[in-house]
Amino acid sequence: MQPATRTETLLGGGGALSDTGEAITRAHREEWARVVAGLARRFGDLDLAEEMAAEAFAVAAARWPVEGVPPNPGAWLTLTAQRKAIDHLRREATRRDRHEEAIMLREEPEPAGTIEDDRLRLIFTCCHPALSMEARVALTLRLVGGLTVPEIARAFFVEEAAMGKRITRAKAKIKTANIPYRVPDASDLPKRLDGVLAVLYLTFNEGYLASGGETAPVRGELTSEAIRLTRLLHGLMPDEGEAIGLLALMLLTEARRAARVTAQGRLVPLDRQDRSLWDRGLIEEGHRLLRERLASGEAPGRYQLLAAINAVHTSARQFQDTDWSQIVALYDQLVRVDPSPVVRLNRAVAVAEVDGPQVGLAEVEKLPLQRHHLFHAARAEMLTRLGRHREAKAAYERAIALARNEAQRSYLESRLGQLAE
């Protein structure tokens, strides 16, 4: 779709127009979702909303450098996009009959007593469970995040045409199957919110634990986009504990990014990271969010517990200062919420720090994770510490064979090398 490419070009900005360029970039970051969401409600058509929003930004790119940046860029963009949409529908209407024009232009009656931010409706529609996970992620990044189709395609190592098709197909399903444009009822909300959080967490992890073979080990554009969208969701639903938890989890993970990978692209484990490289600002924000949430007294969900575990790690000046019994206690809580083997594996690693590698190893070996590289890596570490080097070597080799990205593989190879010395 052409407008998408245009938006991308104008985001390049720069040169003598850098001030205007910056204003457009900022407006794009701050207003895109609002413009799309407002149009989608007014015209009941996501495709049209996306196209006309992109057109409005293209008009801004042409006119703002000449006429100056309007005092309220968001309102200007919304108005411009709405006019474009109406023009477009009028042109279409000359080809269709009036009946259809009436349908396209009808306004959804506002449900009485509720004022919903259109962006929240947009998020829930993009993350609808009737869409595939891949489609939800792509649609959310395009319609809420404002990423272009080529950007999303690059982020997921998919051909541009294929990604375009994926998004088009999802929009067509929303329209044909009549997926509603609204925030779910209170009875459906917890489950549906879980679905939204899963989309955001998957996007973050895709950036943080890049799964492609030949890719940079951490892709900041995806992690920061996931954080931006989670901030938006948190802003729209400030009382949702799990949205707070997910945001805190992302911030506390992102804070360690610079220390997590060497210049050569090798993964640095927590115990060897240069903690002076950690981003104190993000850590403080993550801790503050969790503290405030804790004050609510409500039982924490999965993301809040994961964030709390990360808060313990990021509170330690050095690895040796880590409060492992606190971490084991948090994992105990997490196992009750999510008893999956991967959670129990992480718990076993913490147990090894408190009760020694023998106890940790016994816990690990109970888990049905033989096909998971983390299982073999954890076993290898514990076997090494127990002096069982031959078994450790075999476990590292198995972990290397199963590892999903280059940074992990390269780290495991270096551990295996150290074992041989």
Next chain:
Amino acid sequence: MTTYLLSVIDHETNSATGDEMEAIDAFNDKLKANGQWVFAGGLAAPETATVVDGRGEEPMILDGPFVETKEYVAGFWVINAPDLDAALRLALEGSRACNRRLELRPFLGVAEP
């Protein structure tokens, strides 16, 4: 309002138990009472199907379904619902009632009766 086809997925036909039939009847009554009922029925086995092709000069009549699968559409409902969320709720209820998986699919349009 959108019209949806709920297809009952099964590997045999006419296999509902007495309890299932009772639950299906109750579900049908509810659909009718809410004005969401369009049509419903159970289908005979795929072996009873005949494929015809009238496009050529010579009409073709072939025994059997157009594609053989282990599971197939054993019955269906056609319902009206305000949107997919409402249709999904009904589909889940229908699935519980007939104790089978359902496929939910929107109509592009519906001819006037």
